[in-house]
Amino acid sequence: MDKQATEKPANKDILLVFRHAPYGNALAREGLEAALACGAMGAKTSVLYINEGVWQLLEPQDSGAIDCKNQAAMASALALYDVEDIWVDEASLQQRKLSSADIHTGKIIDTARVQELLATSNSILSF
C-alpha cells in the first residue's frame, strides 16, 4: 500500500456548505455522503448548515414513511468520520424561529464567523 495515500494531504481542508432542506431532493443526502467520504479520506473536513440547510438538523425526524434514509441519524455519523467542526448559522435559525434546543448537533455561529469561515477555507463544496 502506498504510504502517501494514508497521509493527510497538506493544505486540503474542505468546507461543505449545506443550504437546502432534506428529503425534497437528493442534495442533503449527497452532501452528507460527500462529507463522510472527505472525513474518511483524512481531509480536514468541516460542514456549515446555513439557510434552508438548518432544517436538516431538526429533531426528531422519522422518514420511514417516505422511504428515505433519516438525515439526522446520518448527520450524527459525522463525528465518527472525523468531521469535527459542525457549524450552524445563527441568523438562519432565528429566521425560522429555531434555537439550539431544536437541533441535534452543531456549534452556532454569527454572520461574521460565517464570513471568516468562508474566507479561510481553501475548498468549498456547496450542497
Place this chain on the structure above:
Amino acid sequence: MLLHTVNKSAFDNSALGDCLRVASANDAVLLIENGVYGALHSAQGETDYSQSIKQLSANGTRFFVLRADCEARGLDDAALLPAFQTTDDAGFVALAAEASAIQSWY
C-alpha cells in the same frame, strides 16, 4: 478573495439574498444563467436587492454578470444596476483563478 456565483433568478429564489448577506468587502459576486435577472435595476419590492448591492459595492465587493447569459435573455447593459460589470468566460476563469475558493449559490 472568495468568488460567489449565483445561478438562480432573484425573483423566484433566495440564493442572491442569501449570498449578499454573507458576501464580504473583498469578495466578488458573479451572476450566471438565470442569476443575471438579479442584476436588473427595475426590481421592486422584496426582490429588490439594489440597496445591499450598492452598499457592498461601495465597500469594495465587485459585482459581475456573464455577458452571454444577459444577451441570451435580452437584457441590455442599460437595464443593469451600475455596480455590475459584464464579463465573459475568460473573465469567469480569471476570477476563479484569483479566488481562494468558490461558493456556489443555487
